Amino acid sequence: MSDLSIATPPSAAEPDPPGWARNSYLNDGHTLKSWLLTLDHKRIAILYLLSISFYFALGGIFAALIRVELATAQGDFVSPDFYNRLFTAHGVVMIFFFLIPGIPGVLGNFLLPLMCGAKDVAFPKLNLLSWYLYNIGALFTLWALVHGGVDTGWTFYTPLSTGYVNTHVIAVGLGIFINGFSSILTGVNFMVTIHRLRAPGLGWFRLPLFVWGMYATSLIQVLATPVLAITVLLLAAERLFHIGVFDARLGGDPVLFQHFFWFYSHPAVYIMILPAMGVISELVAAFARKRIFGYKFVAFASVAIAVLGFLVWAHHMFVAGISVYAAAVFSILTMLVAVPSAVKVFNWTATLYKGSISWETPMIYALNFIGVFVIGGLTGTMLATLGLDAHIHDTYFLVAHFHYVMVGSAVMGYLGGIHYWWPKITGRLYNEFLSKIAAITVFIGFNVTFFPQFILGYMGMPRRYHTYPPEFQVLNVMSSAGATVLGLGYALPLFYLLWSLKFGKKAGKNPWGAVGLEWETTSPPPTGNFDHAVVVTHEAYDYRPAAPAKEAPVVA
Amino acid sequence: MWQNAPLFPTAASELARHVDYLFFFALFFSIFFSLLIAGLLLVFGSKYRRKGPDEVGVAIDDHAPISKTLEMTWSAIPFALLLVMFGWGTWLFFHQMRPPADAVEYWVTGKQWMWKMQHPDGTREINELHVPLGRSVKLTMISEDVIHDFFVPAFRIHVDVLPSRYTTYWFKADKLGTYHLFCGQYCGVEHARMVGRVVVMEPQAYEQWLAGVRPGRGPIRTGEELFVANACNTCHRPDSSARAPILNALFGKSVALADGKTVVADEQYLRESILNPASRVVSGYQPVMPTFRGTVSEEELLQLIAYIKSLKLPGAEAAPAAK
Numbered sequence: 047m048s049d050l051s052i053a054t055p056p057s058a059a060e061p062d063p064p065g066w067a068r069n070s071y072l073n074d075g076h077t078l079k080s081w082l083l084t085l086d087h088k089r090i091a092i093l094y095l096l097s098i099s100f101y102f103a104l105g106g107i108f109a110a111l112i113r114v115e116l117a118t119a120q121g122d123f124v125s126p127d128f129y130n131r132l133f134t135a136h137g138v139v140m141i142f143f144f145l146i147p148g149i150p151g152v153l154g155n156f157l158l159p160l161m162c163g164a165k166d167v168a169f170p171k172l173n174l175l176s177w178y179l180y181n182i183g184a185l186f187t188l189w190a191l192v193h194g195g196v197d198t199g200w201t202f203y204t205p206l207s208t209g210y211v212n213t214h215v216i217a218v219g220l221g222i223f224i225n226g227f228s229s230i231l232t233g234v235n236f237m238v239t240i241h242r243l244r245a246p247g248l249g250w251f252r253l254p255l256f257v258w259g260m261y262a263t264s265l266i267q268v269l270a271t272p273v274l275a276i277t278v279l280l281l282a283a284e285r286l287f288h289i290g291v292f293d294a295r296l297g298g299d300p301v302l303f304q305h306f307f308w309f310y311s312h313p314a315v316y317i318m319i320l321p322a323m324g325v326i327s328e329l330v331a332a333f334a335r336k337r338i339f340g341y342k343f344v345a346f347a348s349v350a351i352a353v354l355g356f357l358v359w360a361h362h363m364f365v366a367g368i369s370v371y372a373a374a375v376f377s378i379l380t381m382l383v384a385v386p387s388a389v390k391v392f393n394w395t396a397t398l399y400k401g402s403i404s405w406e407t408p409m410i411y412a413l414n415f416i417g418v419f420v421i422g423g424l425t426g427t428m429l430a431t432l433g434l435d436a437h438i439h440d441t442y443f444l445v446a447h448f449h450y451v452m453v454g455s456a457v458m459g460y461l462g463g464i465h466y467w468w469p470k471i472t473g474r475l476y477n478e479f480l481s482k483i484a485a486i487t488v489f490i491g492f493n494v495t496f497f498p499q500f501i502l503g504y505m506g507m508p509r510r511y512h513t514y515p516p517e518f519q520v521l522n523v524m525s526s527a528g529a530t531v532l533g534l535g536y537a538l539p540l541f542y543l544l545w546s547l548k549f550g551k552k553a554g555k556n557p558w559g560a561v562g563l564e565w566e567t568t569s570p571p572p573t574g575n576f577d578h579a580v581v582v583t584h585e586a587y588d589y590r591p592a593a594p595a596k597e598a599p600v601v602a
Numbered sequence: 603m604w605q606n607a608p609l610f611p612t613a614a615s616e617l618a619r620h621v622d623y624l625f626f627f628a629l630f631f632s633i634f635f636s637l638l639i640a641g642l643l644l645v646f647g648s649k650y651r652r653k654g655p656d657e658v659g660v661a662i663d664d665h666a667p668i669s670k671t672l673e674m675t676w677s678a679i680p681f682a683l684l685l686v687m688f689g690w691g692t693w694l695f696f697h698q699m700r701p702p703a704d705a706v707e708y709w710v711t712g713k714q715w716m717w718k719m720q721h722p723d724g725t726r727e728i729n730e731l732h733v734p735l736g737r738s739v740k741l742t743m744i745s746e747d748v749i750h751d752f753f754v755p756a757f758r759i760h761v762d763v764l765p766s767r768y769t770t771y772w773f774k775a776d777k778l779g780t781y782h783l784f785c786g787q788y789c790g791v792e793h794a795r796m797v798g799r800v801v802v803m804e805p806q807a808y809e810q811w812l813a814g815v816r817p818g819r820g821p822i823r824t825g826e827e828l829f830v831a832n833a834c835n836t837c838h839r840p841d842s843s844a845r846a847p848i849l850n851a852l853f854g855k856s857v858a859l860a861d862g863k864t865v866v867a868d869e870q871y872l873r874e875s876i877l878n879p880a881s882r883v884v885s886g887y888q889p890v891m892p893t894f895r896g897t898v899s900e901e902e903l904l905q906l907i908a909y910i911k912s913l914k915l916p917g918a919e920a921a922p923a924a925k
Contacts, residue, residue: 126791126794130788130790130791130793197790197791198788201788203748203749203787205747205748206748206749206788206789206790209748210747210748294765294766295765299766300748300749300765301764334650334659335658335659336658336659336660336661337659339662339669340669340672341664342664343673364695365751365759365760365761365762366749366762367764367769370696370699370700373692373695374692377688377691377692378688381681381684381685381687381688384680384684385677385680385681385684388677388680389673389677391639392672393673395639395643395646396662396672397659398642398647398650399646400650400659400660401646401659401660402653402657402658402659403646403659404652405651413647416639416643417636417640420636420639420640421632424628424631424632424635424636425632427628427684427687428625428628428632428687430687430688431624431687431688432691433621433624433693433694433695433698434621434624434625434628435695436621436695436698436699436759437618437625437755439760440751440753440787441786504611504625505609505610505611505755506611506753506755506782506784508753508784508786509788510788510794511793511794513795514794515782559655559656587661589658589659589661591657591658
């Protein structure tokens with residue numbers, strides 16, 4: 047059957063550019079089955095792309111409703127009960143079904159084998175299973191949302207969640223539990239891939255920094271996620287069978303839940319940000335055409351963040367009645383995480399020095415990321431400072447801070463990565479003008495939405511309030527207005543990226559002139575990734591002045 | 603000077619102003635580093651714009667001495683600044699979390715979705731707390747159900763209110779006014795309406811206000827009645843033949859337990875011993891006390907504890923019964 051399609055002459059109007067593959071992974075079967083039962087890491091990446099885009103849109107709709115409610119000081123748009131379900135749904139969907147699987151599921155799956163010079167990940171079947179587990183978990187959660195939702199906040203604090211609410215805590219918990227296995231499988235798969243499937247000559251310090259970022263992420267996924275699974279089980283046991291673990295009336299300790307929960311959920315923040323940092327390293331190197339300054343420092347900073355990330359969980363609990371000495375220990379440990387983060391920022395900035403910088407769309411996202419991440423990180427150190435946290439804890443200052451890190455930075459990294467590798471993934475170029483407009487719209491919309499929330503937080507507006515004193519309204523209106531702009535910025539790529547699939551110019555092997563194994567194969571790559579054996583002979587980001595005679599022969 | 607600035611909350615205590623100082627310090631460095639990085643990105647981004655399609659950047663050798671110097675510099679300077687923030691913040695936090703010895707005790711009980719306050723003289727309020735200017739006020743807090751959080755932005759402090767353990771909030775208001783009280787920990791459907799106000803009054807006006815409100819009985823007196831009503835006094839008697847430990851002058855002392863450990867007889871231990879007497883029995887006594895879980899409410903527990911705290915040794919000055 048494929049003989050016929052190959053025999054069909056390509057459309058005469060458009061000659062294929064060199065490096066554009068008609069015989070790509072995308073054309074290796076067109077049936078639904080060829081997609082749903084695929085073991086190709088690139089197709090699984092596409093499956094993830096579809097799923098997480100759906101959940102990103104869903105979470106975005108929840109956010110939009112929240113911003114409508116908060117545009118006025120009175121609780122006049124939705125009932126308090128519904129509002130609580132909204133922000134819970136927004137948090138659960140965005141964190142568990144978009145941010146955590148986002149970059150690893152889509153970009154990690156697509157690129158990790160390519161960057162390692164491998165044919166696929168180490169365990170292709172596990173890889174497919176992890177996509178299915180993700181969807182089963184997400185479906186449980188969707189079911190619960192359709193049947194009334196859950197109103198505990200994504201943090202599920204006890205004893206509220208075990209003894210006081212009668213919404214679908216168990217169903218959502220089960221969804222998160224199942225989804226956790228997807229996360230663990232992805233982590234295991236990537237770690238083994240990086241250890242075992244690197245091409246000959248590709249030593250650890252020749253790996254692209256995205257791979258280092260994914261390695262650090264996988265480490266957290268494998269080690270921390272089981273703790274969440276256990277916590278969810280204990281929560282269910284207490285809710286269903288009244289086994290006293292967290293509920294004081296049953297002899298439990300409600301604060302114990304917070305220790306368990308944050309032991310996973312703080313490292314989970316690094317699951318969201320480390321892959322984005324990896325993407326940024328790739329973008330900065332590619333669009334400065336230069337090796338990342340301090341490569342080893344940036345690589346080890348990822349590992350340091352992953353390791354230290356396990357030791358800071360109680361900074362969410364400074365005012366939860368823990369000992370002041372414990373608080374002091376967790377405060378200083380949290381400060382330590384800021385150091386490798388700062389090291390990364392300085393190294394990216396230094397990379398631009400004497401670079402050959404081109405302001406393409408992915409680079410605009412990368413610069414957006416760095417700017418926004420600096421603010422997110424610095425406000426994080428304020429929250430880690432005990433005397434300040436006593437005031438800004440659980441206010442909009444915190445809300446603004448984690449949105450700067452998780453939306454401003456992680457989503458910016460994700461979008462930057464999608465724009466950078468889109469020609470590789472699809473073989474098509476998108477509209478450059480529109481994509482730049484979108485990148486700038488996202489930057490403006492994001493800052494107008496979330497910057498006022500820092501001020502609101504310092505003024506004392508608590509999070510999770512659907513109604514608030516009137517003096518907070520001006521800034522909330524600003525925030526809601528910004529969210530409209532941000533939503534527009536997020537929606538735009540949907541149109542021009544889809545458009546490019548059919549009408550975009552065909553991309554050659556390497557449209558950006560970047561260095562990296564993924565750019566040495568055709569766009570889109572063939573099913574086995576490379577049509578030749580890969581041997582690596584040089585460092586990552588080995589940009590050298592091109593020999594001029596080769597490309598443009600000088601006519602005497 | 604900034605106290606009346608728009609978009610900035612009033613500070614109504616000395617410690618609140620300390621939080622502001624620390625915040626401005628952190629803000630100064632945050633703005634400095636944000637502008638530094640943003641500035642460098644823009645300067646480098648325009649100065650080193652790509653000139654031709656084949657141009658590449660000039661890589662800097664990782665082993666060049668300048669690389670090492672730079673890496674050390676931008677690790678060490680942020681770290682040093684963070685240490686300052688840590689030290690200052692921790693010093694401040696210890697003050698925020700530890701009430702001074704002269705603080706006057708008030709009681710707060712949180713429940714879905716209201717705050718119940720009690721003054722030293724027994725006066726009760728719902729969702730409002732009137733306090734005199736210049737008095738160190740210490741709130742002993744507990745929740746009847748889920749975790750709440752006592753948050754007054756004007757005092758710049760949050761403290762969680764837990765359903766199993768007493769926590770303490772303190773402030774010394776030095777500015778007259780009415781301030782927001784928020785529940786700072788999500789606690790269910792009407793969380794956003796678990797709000798109230800703290801009214802700081804001139805001491806004289808406070809006394810008048812107290813006199814104008816229907817006075818409740820003091821918590822010590824109420825506690826004493828509860829002590830008798832629940833027949834605690836049949837065993838806990840101030841003589842050595844009793845079947846239960848003597849409670850007089852017990853509060854704050856170290857107590858040897860039957861399992862060889864020791865515990866300080868604080869609010870937490872007294873509460874636990876009433877609700878779950880068998881858990882930590884005093885050395886030399888049998889675990890014969892029944893539980894009072896479900897019999898006495900959180901507020902009654904606070905009153906019982908207030909009474910126990912007031913008990914002096916026989917022969918010493920009699921317990922100062924409140925009005």
